[in-house]
Amino acid sequence: MPFYCIIWYKIAGYRSQLFINLKGKASKGLEIGIGTSPNLKYHISGNAVFVFGVNPNTKMEKYAWAAALAAGLLKEKFKFVQVVGESLPLDDASADAVVATLVLCSVTDVDMALKGI
Numbered sequence: 001m002p003f004y005c006i007i008w009y010k011i012a013g014y015r016s017q018l019f020i021n022l023k024g025k026a027s028k029g030l031e032i033g034i035g036t037s038p039n040l041k042y043h044i045s046g047n048a049v050f051v052f053g054v055n056p057n058t059k060m061e062k063y064a065w066a067a068a069l070a071a072g073l074l075k076e077k078f079k080f081v082q083v084v085g086e087s088l089p090l091d092d093a094s095a096d097a098v099v100a101t102l103v104l105c106s107v108t109d110v111d112m113a114l115k116g117i
Contacts, residue, residue: 015101019043026097028052032085032113033103035060037067043099044071051077052095056084085113 019042027049031039034053044051051073053064061080068078083089085100085107098117107113 015039015042019099022097022099026095028095028097030054030088030090030095030098030117032088032098032100032117033106034064034080035103036063037071039099039101040067040071040073043097044068044073049077050079052090053078053080054083054085054088055080056082058082084108086116088113088116 015038019039022043026043029043029051031037031051031053034055035057037053040051051068053068055061055064061082064080065078069075081089085103086109100113100117104110104113
């Protein structure tokens, strides 16, 4: 098993606990650096109205879509947009929750990304 797989496996329990208070409470979510969407299964529930996933790498889109559908999101409730975290294409107060894990280390301007959030 590759090293990164071991890390993800080891933190799965922690990740589940981290998102337990979010699950079912946010109807509109934004995930920055959604990548392959490993977080969706932890914080999405049937009442989610919409999840907006952003990532600068378009090759992640097919994985994000697969994870969104596996998490129970309907096609019309998920949108993937190729963009960097410093340039979020959302209006103010348009999301109830923002998820950003293992991503800010790759953001060029962390302050700008956090201001956007």
